[in-house]
Amino acid sequence: MCHADALALLEIIDGCVRCKAEEEFRRLFWKLQGLFPFEHACAVLGRRDDRCGVIVEHFLNVSCGERFVREAGDYLQRSALSREHFTSYRLKFWSEARRRLGQPRELVSLAVDFGMRDGYTIGSGPLPAAPHGSMFCLSVPTVRRDERTETLLELVVPHLHFAFCRLFDGHRRDAGGVALSTVEKDILQLIMQGKSSWDMSVIIGISERTVNYHVYKVMEKLEAINRPQAVAVALRLGLIELS
Template identity: 30%
Template sequence: MITLERQSILSSEISAVDCPEDIGPAFARITQAFGFRYYLLLNALSRPQEASLARLVIEGDLPEEYIQEYDRQRLLSACPIAAIVAKSPTPVSWSIDEPDDLRGFSFPDAIIELQRSHGIGSGVAMAFRSLAGPTYTTFIFGSRPRLTQDELNEMGMILLHAFGAFERLNHPQAPAAPASLTTRELEVVRWTAQGKTSAEIGRILSLSDHTVNAYMSNAIKKLDCVNRTQLVAKALRLRLIN
């Protein structure tokens, strides 16, 4: 499936989510659309007192025997992903077949062996901070090659959209936006959430690249963000876009 078609289909499906029971199937569809097999939506991995993966799971279809063995070996405290994902505003991806220096971090042998035994060779993780306070993490696993950078960017936007639906249904009293964006700024942010570049947005809105970037910079400042990805994430959580 080409990128724009995949984005359009997934975005439409996520926008149609209107009850908590639809959240799991939405994450499962994202997982399948990118060629992965399993997903988990977890409460924050950074809870120092929590040693059980099973107790963190909100939604997911990872085999129960995987989670049981993971907890039996107490692998949660040995997993390097929690600290890395907590500091990253964008998704983190990996392949267990890559050398540690290329991957950027090292998995314990026990985690690699467990993943191999369940046909898992690669994954993606992304953290989300709710406006209501809690932090969540999504994991997606499979046997496909590691995502390309373009695929990773696309998945990041779609996961943000899905989390926006999750927060809308689970935290309906989330705080209101701290600042208003103009109509043009909102248009630019909406197209950015669809994976468009400044040049593409300029052609769509009949604006120069410089003007698009200026609108983007203004929106980033107003919502107290540091980059486009964080801007889209916050705009989704504030329900400025959907």
């Protein structure tokens, strides 16, 4: 990854952590367009249901046509691609997924009519305190897979998922709802300094296994997907300070 990509990615991740309103969340996609070109985008919170396919809890139309959204909504809940997505959450390139899973001709024709010939579907599974997974759909102007685009999506989507859940899944956090122990705060400060689990075990005087347990508990409390995001959330909530 080049330096410019890394800086742009960090800016988007920071925006995900700070995001507090729907309009701010939409602007994250505009910034994402600065990293790689895509034409239309939408985001879904939902879960798989064995009886009716996919239950959509929240649908956010970022830049798709309203008519497409109205007509495609029913297909979204019943399509094989959606059902598989809300099981695996892995990145899929539309044309390859269609050949493998099959898609209703009406949906394929509708997407082509609106200029959504190919693209990516990717998402993340439920957070510990949020019952729904996410699906992000982005149409791209090329009909070939792009390794750089896929790498960037894999890196940024977990953070988009985190922001999406906080906004629309009823799990906004404030500092009053999170209590960290002294050891947990010390560990966050050390993570912020770039210390490894082994480094922290030596500094604090506990085993590396115990350090990893505390890290896990901190991430669970803050609903973070990795250590840097746990630090970012703790800073935003005022639970720790920049040293």
